[in-house]
Amino acid sequence: GWYPVTMTGAMKALPGALTFVLLLMVVNHAHAQHTGFSLPSPWGWSCVEGKCVREEQDGIKNLMGLNKCKLTCGEYGPLWPKPTVLTTISKETLVFLLPQLVLHKLTTPADESDDLTRKAFDIFLNNVAAKFPGGEGKPDQGRAHAPEVLNQRVEVEVTVSSAAARLTLETSEKYTLGITTTESVTHVTILAVNFFGARHALETLSQLIEYEEYEDALQIVNTAAVVDSPAFAYRGILLDTSRNFFSVKSIERTLDAMAANKLNTFHWHITDSHSFPLYLESLPQMVYYGAYTPRQIYYPKDIRNLVEYGRVRGIRVLPEFDAPAHVGNGWQWGEKEGMGKLAVCVNQEPWQSFCVEPPCGQLNIVNDRVYDVLGQIYKEMADLFGPLDMFHYGGDEVNLNCWNTTEEIVTYMDKVGKGQRTEEDFYDLWSQFQSRAYGLMTIANKGKHIPGILWTSHLTEKGHTAKYLDKNQYIIQIWSTGTDPLIKELLEGGFSVIFSNYDAWYLDCGYGAWVGEGNNWCSPYKGWQTVYDNSPTAMAKNLTGKAHETSILGGEAALWSEQVDETSLDSKLWPRGQALAERLWTNPEHNWESAELRMVHQRQRLVQRGIEADRLQPQWCHQNEGLCYL
Numbered sequence: 094g095w096y097p098v099t100m101t102g103a104m105k106a107l108p109g110a111l112t113f114v115l116l117l118m119v120v121n122h123a124h125a126q127h128t129g130f131s132l133p134s135p136w137g138w139s140c141v142e143g144k145c146v147r148e149e150q151d152g153i154k155n156l157m158g159l160n161k162c163k164l165t166c167g168e169y170g171p172l173w174p175k176p177t178v179l180t181t182i183s184k185e186t187l188v189f190l191l192p193q194l195v196l197h198k199l200t201t202p203a204d205e206s207d208d209l210t211r212k213a214f215d216i217f218l219n220n221v222a223a224k225f226p227g228g229e230g231k232p233d234q235g236r237a238h239a240p241e242v243l244n245q246r247v248e249v250e251v252t253v254s255s256a257a258a259r260l261t262l263e264t265s266e267k268y269t270l271g272i273t274t275t276e277s278v279t280h281v282t283i284l285a286v287n288f289f290g291a292r293h294a295l296e297t298l299s300q301l302i303e304y305e306e307y308e309d310a311l312q313i314v315n316t317a318a319v320v321d322s323p324a325f326a327y328r329g330i331l332l333d334t335s336r337n338f339f340s341v342k343s344i345e346r347t348l349d350a351m352a353a354n355k356l357n358t359f360h361w362h363i364t365d366s367h368s369f370p371l372y373l374e375s376l377p378q379m380v381y382y383g384a385y386t387p388r389q390i391y392y393p394k395d396i397r398n399l400v401e402y403g404r405v406r407g408i409r410v411l412p413e414f415d416a417p418a419h420v421g422n423g424w425q426w427g428e429k430e431g432m433g434k435l436a437v438c439v440n441q442e443p444w445q446s447f448c449v450e451p452p453c454g455q456l457n458i459v460n461d462r463v464y465d466v467l468g469q470i471y472k473e474m475a476d477l478f479g480p481l482d483m484f485h486y487g488g489d490e491v492n493l494n495c496w497n498t499t500e501e502i503v504t505y506m507d508k509v510g511k512g513q514r515t516e517e518d519f520y521d522l523w524s525q526f527q528s529r530a531y532g533l534m535t536i537a538n539k540g541k542h543i544p545g546i547l548w549t550s551h552l553t554e555k556g557h558t559a560k561y562l563d564k565n566q567y568i569i570q571i572w573s574t575g576t577d578p579l580i581k582e583l584l585e586g587g588f589s590v591i592f593s594n595y596d597a598w599y600l601d602c603g604y605g606a607w608v609g610e611g612n613n614w615c616s617p618y619k620g621w622q623t624v625y626d627n628s629p630t631a632m633a634k635n636l637t638g639k640a641h642e643t644s645i646l647g648g649e650a651a652l653w654s655e656q657v658d659e660t661s662l663d664s665k666l667w668p669r670g671q672a673l674a675e676r677l678w679t680n681p682e683h684n685w686e687s688a689e690l691r692m693v694h695q696r697q698r699l700v701q702r703g704i705e706a707d708r709l710q711p712q713w714c715h716q717n718e719g720l721c722y723l
Contacts, residue, residue, distance in 0.1 A: 136716075140166035140184070144690065144718040159716060160303040161186050163694055164314055171300050173695040174355055174675035175688070178320035183272075186312040187279055188305045189245040190238065191222060197248035201288075203256035209288045210251055212405045217295040220353075223702050224304040224311065236309050241277070247313055249281040249298070257287040260357060260409045261482040262544075262646060267322035268294035272301065274315040290322075292407045293355050297321065300698070324680035325629070327591055327647030329358035329411070330670055332662075333654040335365030338389040343659035345402055350667055350704045352406035354674035354695075359403055360411045360485065360649055363391070366439075366454040369423025371396075373473045376466065378430075383423020396477040412478045413546075414470060415487025417526055421454020432462040437502070438495040447495045450608065450655070455495050458526040459505040467530060471537035481543055483568070484534055488527060489548035493519045520551060524561040527552070531566060544568050546591065555582060564588045568646065572599075575627065581636040584644050592648040597627035598673065600665055601653045613656070621692065621709070624650065625672040625685040647677050667706035668696040690718050 137156025138145045145162040148154065163171050170182045196214050201207040257264060268290035271282040281298060285291040297319055305312040330351055332339065348359060363371050369383025372392045384390045403410045420436050427435035437457045444451040456463055475481055496502045497514055511518040527547075535542055546568045547553070552561045553569055555578070562569075568589045571580060575594040583590055595602065595615050603618025605611075629648050630640040650666075650673045657665050675681065675688060685692075693715050699706045714721035 138162035143167040145716075147717050158306050160305065161312060164301065164303050164312070167690070169691065170314070171303075171691065171694050171698075172297060172319075173300065173671060173691050173698075174678035175681065175691070176297070176319050176321040177324060177679055178322065179318060181316075181318045182301070183314045183316040185315050186303075186305075187245055187274060187315045188239075188242045188308050188310050188312045189247055189279070190242065190310050191218075193245060194218065194221065194247045194302075194311070195249065196251070198250040199253075200251070201253040201256075203258070205258045206253050206256050206288045209258055209405060210253060210291050213288070213292040213295055213407075214249070214251075216352075216406065217299055220296075220299045220702060221302055221311065224302065225309075226304070238308055238310065242308050242310055244277045245279065246277060247279045247281060249283065251283045251285070251291050251294075253285050253288055253291050255287040257289075258404075259480060259482065260289060260404070260407070262326045264289055264326075265322070266290050266293055266355075266357070266407075268297075268319075270294045270297055270317065270319040270321075272298075272314060272317040279313055279315065289357075289407050292352075292405075293321070294319075296353065296355060323355070323357075323678045325645070325647030325677045327358055327649070328356045328674065328677040329360050329591070329647070329649030330356055330666065330673075331360040331362055331593070331649055331651040331653075333362040333365065333652065334370060334391075335362065336367045336654040337658040338368070338370055338385055339654075339659045339662060341391070341395050341399065343662055344399055346704060347662065347666065348399070348403050348406055348408055349702065350663070350670065350699055350706075351408055351674075353699060353702060353704075354671045355407070355678050356670070356674050357407055358409050358411050358649065360413060360651075362413045362415065362487075362653075364423070365415060365419045366421030366448070366452050371474075373470060375469045375473060378426040379423045379470075382425045393477055400478055409482065410478060411483065411485055411546075412474050412481075413485035413487055414474060415485075415489075416467070416530065417456040417458050417523065418448070418489065418491045419454075419487055420456055421452055424454065424456075427460075427462065427466075432466075433457070433460050434501065435460065435463050435466060437499045438492070441495070447498075448492050449490050453492070453495065455491065456526070457499070457501060458496075458522065459502050464529055464533065468533040468537065471530075471534045475534070475537040475539075479538070481538060483544045483546060484538075485546040485570075486527065486530060486534075487548060488552065489550040489572070491519075491523060491551060496522075516551075520557065520561065524552060527561070542566070544589075546570055549573055549577075549579060553579065553583070555579065558583060558588065559586055562588075570649070572651070575632045576636070578636070580632065584633055584637055584639075584641045587644070589644050589646050591646050592627075592629040592632070593651050594627065594632070595651075597623050598648065598650040599653070600624075600650050600669055601656060604656050607655050619669070621669045621672040622685040624669050625676055625688060625692075627676065628680060630680060648673070663705035664707040667699055667704055668692065668709060669707075671695050671699070671706075 136147050137150045138159050145166050165184045169175050169180050265286040266289045268285040273280050283294040302313045368385050369379045370390050372380050372390050380390050400410045421439040424436035434457045436454050438447045439454040440452045441447045444453050447453040506514050548570050564587045569583050570591045572593045574596045599615050602615035604613050606613050629645045633641045693709050696706050696709050
């Protein structure tokens with residue numbers, strides 16, 4: 094938007110030519126005095142059929158600034174994701190100063206939820222302050238404001254009815270938000286079942302406040318009512334920190350952007366065959382052999398801080414320990430310490446024969462010492478990330494040839510009467526490993542059973558899932574295409590599922606190949622429109638004739654990091670991640686076109702908050718709604 098000098102009401106009412114002459118006089122005076130000056134905009138906006146239309150100021154029409162128009166135009170105004178139950182937004186705004194925005198009253202049933210809500214309110218204030226030009230939250234200190242601006246107060250009252258302070262699949266995230274104004278006080282009332290709903294309400298409130306150019310202050314809609322709750326309980330982003338390392342700061346920035354979009358699960362694919370950057374106090378050998386450098390390690394303090402950083406923003410940090418494949422570097426120390434080979438095929442060549450991408454590596458699942466180590470890993474992860482409400486076991490892309498060419502495993506198969514070593518024999522062995530892994534995690538979690546998540550794999554192929562996996566213990570994360578017949582089998586078999594179909598929700602697709610030439614394996618690029626239109630319930634209906642709402646827990650976009658590090662993290666995740674957010678929060682029946690204007694504005698909001706989100710359109714389109722079309 095534009096940030097012009099103050100134009101008095103009298104000046105705005107003058108005929109255009111006279112106004113222009115006066116402005117030239119002001120400009121010349123400013124230059125003569127060597128003072129800072131921003132040229133005012135000749136444009137104003139009116140709301141026409143739900144779109145902000147730019148027109149030239151003529152002193153006759155009552156035009157708005159762009160920010161006010163964005164706040165008040167259209168059924169949902171600037172809200173993202175779109176609320177699901179009720180939305181009414183006033184066409185008028187009131188101007189106020191940041192110090193007049195206060196938490197007037199907070200009612201919670203427990204100290205922990207009270208503390209979380211106060212921290213969330215501080216984050217909310219920082220987000221509001223970022224709306225000032227430059228993001229400093231500091232208006233011109235020498236600026237004279239109109240009396241009604243100086244006197245306007247915004248008082249927020251939050252009531253939380255439940256003490257729940259940890260997110261689970263059963264947690265209600267519903268909230269109601271009301272804004273009313275009586276004389277010089279704007280009352281904001283938030284009602285929520287728990288802290289998580291209250292936090293979401295504060296996010297919505299922040300979107301109903303904007304910078305006001307002429308007063309160099311803030312403006313809020315003078316009345317509004319929102320009733321809202323998400324369509325899906327699981328709304329996630331996956332980040333792979335093994336193929337390339339990401340600093341704690343960059344992960345915090347990702348959590349900030351997720352919170353701005355009401356996403357609630359950060360799926361941390363923390364280790365793989367490439368590196369093991371997780372420091373474990375009982376197994377320091379893992380990072381010694383597995384970290385890229387001594388500076389690229391996540392220490393226990395880092396993990397605990399990130400878990401809490403996410404919680405205050407309404408996000409669970411979900412750890413994945415991918416096994417029995419996708420292990421390698423970090424596991425080479427076993428033989429030196431008398432534990433035998435813990436992993437096999439590590440860095441083996443030619444890689445194409447032993448894994449899906451270099452470097453190779455799989456657990457030596459016939460070595461009992463592997464389970465001792467695995468139990469220690471789970472114990473520390475349960476402590477670092479806990480209390481856990483679920484755990485991701487990975488479990489995909491096992492290469493049978495790796496095991497079938499490992500002497501120790503071949504000998505074991507002969508010993509147990511499976512010398513033919515068929516695919517089914519290896520699947521049986523793999524399923525036994527997974528059963529032991531589940532038991533070890535349960536022990537690590539102090540005997541509490543929690544759902545395990547597994548990627549679709551050979552164990553979930555046609556006829557396999559019910560044979561090898563218990564639907565009461567495992568959630569299946571689907572990464573094949575949205576038309577995979579396996580989806581029908583999983584849903585009709587009673588399995589709970591999370592969608593991450595690569596043909597829409599793999600955000601690393603559409604770039605040049607990183608091995609060989611051409612494009613990478615999952616090309617083409619998935620634009621925000623593709624991300625937005627990928628509906629889990631629609632895919633279920635297409636394959637089964639039913640929506641299966643209770644079995645579909647939600648979805649997740651994945652950013653595998655073969656070709657991304659923190660220098661390009663923001664632009665590859667955002668703003669496409671926000672398209673995912675509205676799909677999973679609202680699950681709208683319409684396609685991307687109805688969301689485009691709000692989508693472009695939400696991207697601007699992320700940039701305002703320090704997220705280097707990719708540009709969607711020229712700025713002209715943001716200022717001229719509805720004119721960038723085919």
